[in-house]
Amino acid sequence: MCYSKKINSDGGKKAYETGKRTVIDYNNFSQESKDKMAWARGLDITDPRIKANADANRGKSKIFSNPMSQLGRDNISKGRVKVILEGKYDSSGRKGHRGHYDGVYFHSSWELAFYVYTKETTNKHIVRNSKHVINYIFENITRRYVPDFVVDDNLVEIKSYLHSERDHVKYDQTKDKVEYKFGEDLTNEFDYCIRKYGVKFWETLYE
Numbered sequence: 618m619c620y621s622k623k624i625n626s627d628g629g630k631k632a633y634e635t636g637k638r639t640v641i642d643y644n645n646f647s648q649e650s651k652d653k654m655a656w657a658r659g660l661d662i663t664d665p666r667i668k669a670n671a672d673a674n675r676g677k678s679k680i681f682s683n684p685m686s687q688l689g690r691d692n693i694s695k696g697r698v699k700v701i702l703e704g705k706y707d708s709s710g711r712k713g714h715r716g717h718y719d720g721v722y723f724h725s726s727w728e729l730a731f732y733v734y735t736k737e738t739t740n741k742h743i744v745r746n747s748k749h750v751i752n753y754i755f756e757n758i759t760r761r762y763v764p765d766f767v768v769d770d771n772l773v774e775i776k777s778y779l780h781s782e783r784d785h786v787k788y789d790q791t792k793d794k795v796e797y798k799f800g801e802d803l804t805n806e807f808d809y810c811i812r813k814y815g816v817k818f819w820e821t822l823y824e
Contacts, residue, residue: 737809
């Protein structure tokens with residue numbers, strides 16, 4: 618640990634020990650406070666309040682306040698696509714039950730359930746997509762998108778739901794090239810995995 622980090626760490630511990638700083642325990646909050654904190658749970662950019670906040674703050678990030686050239690965006694996009702195709706990058710940016718199974722890295726239990734069900738109950742050939750990149754346009758910028766799987770000759774993307782405005786735009790522009798599987802489409806896959814491997818089937822399957 619570097620010297621400055623150690624000072625901050627020791628100072629924080631001392632503040633808690635002397636009572637100058639207290640541990641905030643969410644469980645001690647009133648139900649009214651919890652409800653206020655969780656008002657946006659389950660909502661996405663289609664909610665007018667969330668969209669208004671996103672529009673108001675768009676472009677205000679200090680880190681990215683300077684306009685990035687198209688060449689810079691292209692270079693970043695190409696680099697990200699490369700590591701996604703190599704299986705070294707989680708493009709979702711969201712929490713999930715992640716791990717390795719059958720030599721494949723999965724970003725969520727949704728992906729795992731779909732893969733296991735397809736491989737064990739059908740005659741279809743399924744592999745993690747490592748070749749196909751789809752382009753779409755969002756905010757007048759060409760973006761690159763790597764679908765999750767190749768099933769026989771079809772590209773398949775696993776999504777619990779469309780989280781953001783960008784997700785909706787990507788879906789509208791790529792749904793004729795990619796088969797999307799949402800949460801409600803994966804009932805059979807989850808039922809199969811739970812019956813065979815248990816409620817927390819990912820803990821059983823992940824290596």
